[in-house]
Amino acid sequence: MEARPSFYSAGISLFETICLAAGIGISIGMFAGTTGLEGAARGRMTLLSVVIGLAFGYLVSSVSDGPVLAAIFSTAVFAGLSCAVISGVIAGASRRGGTAALAFITIFVALLIAVVSIVVPPVAILPSAALIWLAISRNRRADRKHAGLRVLR
Numbered sequence: 574m575e576a577r578p579s580f581y582s583a584g585i586s587l588f589e590t591i592c593l594a595a596g597i598g599i600s601i602g603m604f605a606g607t608t609g610l611e612g613a614a615r616g617r618m619t620l621l622s623v624v625i626g627l628a629f630g631y632l633v634s635s636v637s638d639g640p641v642l643a644a645i646f647s648t649a650v651f652a653g654l655s656c657a658v659i660s661g662v663i664a665g666a667s668r669r670g671g672t673a674a675l676a677f678i679t680i681f682v683a684l685l686i687a688v689v690s691i692v693v694p695p696v697a698i699l700p701s702a703a704l705i706w707l708a709i710s711r712n713r714r715a716d717r718k719h720a721g722l723r724v725l726r
Contacts, residue, residue, distance in 0.1 A: 589694040590639030591647045596690020596697030597633055598626045598648040599704060602655025603683035607676040609663035619656045626652030651701065658708045 585593070605622035630648030634641040659679060666675050690697040 585637045585639045585694070587640050587643055590634065590637060590644050592694040592697040593637060593639075593690055594630050594633050594644040594648040595651045595701050596686055596694065597629055598651030599655045599697070599700050600683040600687035600690070601626050601629060601648070601652040602657075603659050603679055603686070605652070605656040606659025607663055607679050608660065609667050609676070610660055611664050615657065615660050615664075618660065619653050622656040623649045623653040626650075651704070654708065655704055658704060658711065661711060662707070 602619075602622050605618050605625070608618060610618050626649040627645055629652075630645035631641065633639070633648060634644035637644075663671070663675060663679065686697070686700050
């Protein structure tokens with residue numbers, strides 16, 4: 574019976590590579606999202622985080638010796654998604670009088686996600702699920718918020 578290779582040995586599985594890349598991508602997007610930009614500036618920051626995610630995805634795949642395309646794609650997707658969602662949360666909080674402490678807490682959580690994803694890659698499923706849930710719930714809340722403004726035909 575062959576022993577499973579450790580994370581630090583060459584050739585981690587496709588699933589672990591995707592989880593590791595997703596955790597790193599979420600961290601990159603959270604760092605970029607702490608700016609709290611809105612409108613076109615948010616789009617440019619999201620695009621920048623996707624490009625940074627592409628570069629880090631390649632680094633993740635080369636260090637872990639995992640599948641390159643899976644790492645690049647998942648890092649870029651999660652970097653863009655988390656940047657857009659976190660930027661909206663930070664912008665909304667700052668409109669309501671939020672402080673810089675929220676950005677500090679976000680950066681701390683991003684570092685924590687990155688470290689945990691490096692040590693135990695499958696744990697990155699939890700922040701990925703939380704991020705997707707946050708995006709869906711914010712979208713539903715925005716639809717309900719503007720429902721009264723629509724003209725009924």
